Amino acid sequence: MKKYILPLVFGGVLLVALTSAFRTPERVVPPATDTIEWITWSEAMRRMDTAPKKIFIDVYTDWCGWCKKMDAATFLDPGVVAVMNEHFYAVKLDAEQKEDILFDNHTFKYIADAGRRGVHELAYALLDGQMSYPSFVYLDAAKQRISISPGYKDESMMQVELRFIGGEHFKTQTFEDFKAKQ
Helix, strand or coil, rough: CCCEEEHHHHHHHHHHHHHHHCCCCCCCCCCCCCCCCCCHHHHHHHHHCCCCCCEEEECCCCCCCCHHHHCHHHHHHHHHHHHHHEEEEEEEEEECCCCEEEECCECEEECCCCCCCCEHHHHHHHCCCCCCEEEEECCCCCCCCCEEEEEEEHHHHHHHHHHHHCCCCCHCHHHHHHHHHC
């Protein structure tokens, strides 16, 4: 009996070694991104230096109910997530934040005595002083403003708007014409 055990164990080890050696390795597929990759303003500016693309800026406030609804629904929609992550660096900008922001060799600051709650100069500049929340600002790869889009957007309208700007359709047609074809 003992003379059969050693060859049996050796044969089993050899069989396992051979089957694993000839097995095709499993392909590692990165997980699908199911959320928008929100980054800071400074991170967006850093990335623009090496890999320029458009910037989507969500100008919001902590007290804005429609802003919260966008976060809870619109910005979680898989279609919105896919288009946003493909075409844009996504940045959230609190219009009432107190931290300074450097942009274009200018330091933008919080102004406490502007409006009822104060306002950040960058939000004010990006929105041309039309402080409405939520508002979305699109910048091109050269950091020039393409468009300001105020107000709540549901998932379908946000997708249309993102495709219009992301696909550069704004260069050849109006938003209304583009939307009518969707």
